[in-house]
Amino acid sequence: MSRLSSRHLLGLEGVPREDIQLILDTAETFREVLERTIKKVPTLRGITVLNLFYEPSTRTRISFELAEKRLSADTISFSTSTSSVKKGESLRDTVQNIEAMKIDMVVVRHSSSGAPYFLTKCVDANIINAGDGSHEHPTQALLDMYTIRKKYGTLEGLRVVLVGDVKHSRVIRSNIWGLKTMGASVALCGPATLLPYEVEKFGCDVYNNIDEALDGADVVNVMRIQLERQQAGLFPSQREYTNLFGINKERLKRLNKNYTIMHPGPMNRGLEITSEVADGEHSVILDQVTNGQAVRMAVLYLLRGRDMEEGEVA
Amino acid sequence: MTSKKYDLVIINGRVIDPELGFGKDGHIFIKDGKIVKIETDSASIRNELKNLDEHQKIDATDKLVVPGLIDIHVHLREPGREDEETVESGCKAAAAGGFTTVCCMPNTTPRIDNQETVKFVQDRAKDADARVFVVGAVTKGTAGEELSEIGDLVKMGAVAITDDGQYVQNAEVMRRALEYARMFDIPVMQHAEDQQLCAGAIMNESFESTRLGMKGAPAVAEEIAVLRDIALCRLTGGRVHFQHISTRLAVEAIRQAKQEGLNITAEATPHHLVLTDKEIGKEFNTNLRVNPPLRTEEDRLAVIEGLVDGTIDCITSDHAPHSEEEKDCEFDLAPPGMIGLETTLGLIKTFIIDKGYLSWADAIRKMTYNPARILNIPGGTLESGAIADITIIDPNKKWTVNAKKFRSRSRNSPFVGWKLSGQVYRTILGGRIVFER
Numbered sequence: 001m002s003r004l005s006s007r008h009l010l011g012l013e014g015v016p017r018e019d020i021q022l023i024l025d026t027a028e029t030f031r032e033v034l035e036r037t038i039k040k041v042p043t044l045r046g047i048t049v050l051n052l053f054y055e056p057s058t059r060t061r062i063s064f065e066l067a068e069k070r071l072s073a074d075t076i077s078f079s080t081s082t083s084s085v086k087k088g089e090s091l092r093d094t095v096q097n098i099e100a101m102k103i104d105m106v107v108v109r110h111s112s113s114g115a116p117y118f119l120t121k122c123v124d125a126n127i128i129n130a131g132d133g134s135h136e137h138p139t140q141a142l143l144d145m146y147t148i149r150k151k152y153g154t155l156e157g158l159r160v161v162l163v164g165d166v167k168h169s170r171v172i173r174s175n176i177w178g179l180k181t182m183g184a185s186v187a188l189c190g191p192a193t194l195l196p197y198e199v200e201k202f203g204c205d206v207y208n209n210i211d212e213a214l215d216g217a218d219v220v221n222v223m224r225i226q227l228e229r230q231q232a233g234l235f236p237s238q239r240e241y242t243n244l245f246g247i248n249k250e251r252l253k254r255l256n257k258n259y260t261i262m263h264p265g266p267m268n269r270g271l272e273i274t275s276e277v278a279d280g281e282h283s284v285i286l287d288q289v290t291n292g293q294a295v296r297m298a299v300l301y302l303l304r305g306r307d308m309e310e311g312e313v314a
Numbered sequence: 315m316t317s318k319k320y321d322l323v324i325i326n327g328r329v330i331d332p333e334l335g336f337g338k339d340g341h342i343f344i345k346d347g348k349i350v351k352i353e354t355d356s357a358s359i360r361n362e363l364k365n366l367d368e369h370q371k372i373d374a375t376d377k378l379v380v381p382g383l384i385d386i387h388v389h390l391r392e393p394g395r396e397d398e399e400t401v402e403s404g405c406k407a408a409a410a411g412g413f414t415t416v417c418c419m420p421n422t423t424p425r426i427d428n429q430e431t432v433k434f435v436q437d438r439a440k441d442a443d444a445r446v447f448v449v450g451a452v453t454k455g456t457a458g459e460e461l462s463e464i465g466d467l468v469k470m471g472a473v474a475i476t477d478d479g480q481y482v483q484n485a486e487v488m489r490r491a492l493e494y495a496r497m498f499d500i501p502v503m504q505h506a507e508d509q510q511l512c513a514g515a516i517m518n519e520s521f522e523s524t525r526l527g528m529k530g531a532p533a534v535a536e537e538i539a540v541l542r543d544i545a546l547c548r549l550t551g552g553r554v555h556f557q558h559i560s561t562r563l564a565v566e567a568i569r570q571a572k573q574e575g576l577n578i579t580a581e582a583t584p585h586h587l588v589l590t591d592k593e594i595g596k597e598f599n600t601n602l603r604v605n606p607p608l609r610t611e612e613d614r615l616a617v618i619e620g621l622v623d624g625t626i627d628c629i630t631s632d633h634a635p636h637s638e639e640e641k642d643c644e645f646d647l648a649p650p651g652m653i654g655l656e657t658t659l660g661l662i663k664t665f666i667i668d669k670g671y672l673s674w675a676d677a678i679r680k681m682t683y684n685p686a687r688i689l690n691i692p693g694g695t696l697e698s699g700a701i702a703d704i705t706i707i708d709p710n711k712k713w714t715v716n717a718k719k720f721r722s723r724s725r726n727s728p729f730v731g732w733k734l735s736g737q738v739y740r741t742i743l744g745g746r747i748v749f750e751r
Contacts, residue, residue: 113527115644197521
């Protein structure tokens with residue numbers, strides 16, 4: 001068995017191609033497990049995983065919890081509303097206390113960029129970033145890449161457009177790094193006020209015009225627009241956003257024939273994407289959700305596998 | 315026979331005095347806390363030295379002897395955060411860093427915006443290991459709205475005013491502050507960062523902030539703030555001292571304003587001269603969080619250029635103690651600021667003097683004579699009759715920054731573990747040795 005080059009998954013920036021390849025290949029095996037009647041393997045039996053969510057999350061947390069359970073790990077989840085964080089306990093204390101209860105892996109979501117890195121300095125457990133601030137959300141990008149690869153057989157040479165709030169999107173950042181490493185060509189599109197400073201240094205094509213961005217592309221990954229961005233004055237109205245950047249059927253004509261529509265969820269139907277497109281035959285939005293479990297199983301297994309005896313996957 | 319003629323003589327040192335232009339080996343004679351004379355070596359002087367007891371002599375062979383260093387931008391945290399620093403501990407840190415004079419900022423709790431608080435700090439500083447001059451608040455509570463009783467502050471001994479930590483955002487208030495301060499011939503020390511452009515920012519805006527997904531403070535926030543105050547200086551004839559300048563375009567704006575003859579001075583900190591925003595993503599070290607933030611390499615080099623050509627008048631530490639508890643957290647939740655009194659000299663030697671940007675004499679001028687003149691405070695000279703505030707430097711001593719050895723009550727330095735060259739050997743305050751290694 002090959003090994004990942006790191007015992008944590010903090011982001012996709014700087015992660016070697018071989019690691020991403022290994023995760024996607026391993027996910028293929030676990031994807032098959034999900035089709036069985038008994039969707040469970042003993043791979044992580046005896047391993048305890050903590051899901052530490054400092055930000056509200058539905059699908060990512062459920063996806064991780066299910067992935068852990070399907071690997072036979074013991075799991076415990078907590079979020080700020082039920083923990084002692086509200087009493088002012090520091091992140092270090094919280095996680096050290098929990099690790100003292102013999103936790104092997106921590107899946108963390110946090111509003112601060114770099115919080116998962118901070119945890120690697122606090123505890124010995126494997127750390128998996130489930131989204132840190134506007135920084136990275138590596139498992140989301142991995143499941144996006146897995147979904148694309150499943151359809152096209154490769155990522156190499158594909159044109160992927162990431163549309164939305166580039167400035168605040170951790171999903172976009174992780175997708176940029178991962179897709180570029182795997183040889184895809186990446187285009188970014190969003191209002192100028194939602195593009196971060198020196199965005200061109202990511203090495204992507206950057207557009208303010210959605211029609212130009214979609215021209216000749218294979219994949220469109222549409223990001224959720226946070227309504228508070230409009231309240232903060234970053235764009236004038238939802239109506240104008242929809243007019244300028246909303247993905248509707250008319251706009252899809254510019255895409256390559258065998259195009260794919262993606263969205264990491266949760267969707268604002270009618271704002272960044274129309275229902276017609278989201279539910280259309282080219283949409284893989286629900287496949288993304290299913291694949292997310294397989295990818296997260298692969299990540300959990302591979303990270304823990306580095307620290308365990310080699311064993312059969314399934 | 316014991317000579318009572320002198321209390322202390324520093325012998326065989328290389329004396330650097332920015333004002334006298336002295337750069338030769340010599341002996342400095344001290345009596346009653348004052349410098350009596352500086353003499354070059356001669357037979358008669360050697361004879362005079364013979365009559366001294368050993369304990370009256372400091373052998374400064376191969377050392378630099380300079381006026382006591384002056385840092386006009388220091389946070390002593392007292393009153394309010396005595397867990398982080400006190401006047402006493404801050405002055406011990408100053409002495410260990412070679413500083414005999416520090417000016418403390420008013421953003422304490424409560425703020426230094428009235429006579430009583432000035433007096434309180436002055437009383438705390440009475441027996442401290444450094445001279446403390448108080449900088450009062452521009453506005454009541456440093457809230458940026460109503461002027462504090464500046465006349466009262468000055469009467470009690472405040473040497474300048476500032477709302478440091480925050481820009482005086484309201485242009486009308488700043489205009490009045492400049493006009494009013496002019497009556498007392500004191501500068502307004504300005505933390506020049508437009509608050510609206512910097513709202514919520516945790517680092518410099520650059521590709522680094524883009525990459526890390528952190529809210530960035532744009533360089534233009536400093537440039538705009540500086541340009542506005544230059545315009546207000548021109549209007550009022552007042553005096554602005556720009557604190558911790560960190561960007562290329564702010565340096566350029568100040569350079570032009572000085573050429574125009576406006577009454578403007580500026581400072582730079584070692585961290586802006588040495589570090590860039592590229593450090594942050596490496597380990598999310600919260601000790602790198604500071605306002606204004608660490609900038610790009612281009613900015614860093616421009617600030618050095620400003621330091622070299624005189625646009626930047628002086629070097630200050632912006633010594634900002636924070637407790638370990640407050641800094642041991644997520645990057646964006648940490649309070650901004652780092653300590654600096656005990657690392658400034660070594661950083662300037664290693665990264666400014668050794669790199670050939672400044673001579674020792676020029677560097678010492680920017681840490682003694684220039685800051686003293688900006689605030690009209692004593693010091694910065696070794697001439698006869700001057701107060702015997704003297705720093706003796708071991709110029710090529712290699713040392714490693716060790717957090718356990720800090721005299722400061724706080725440890726929040728990003729330079730811990732760094733290998734530096736140039737270290738304080740003795741610090742003398744009014745003829746009294748306050749630090750020795």
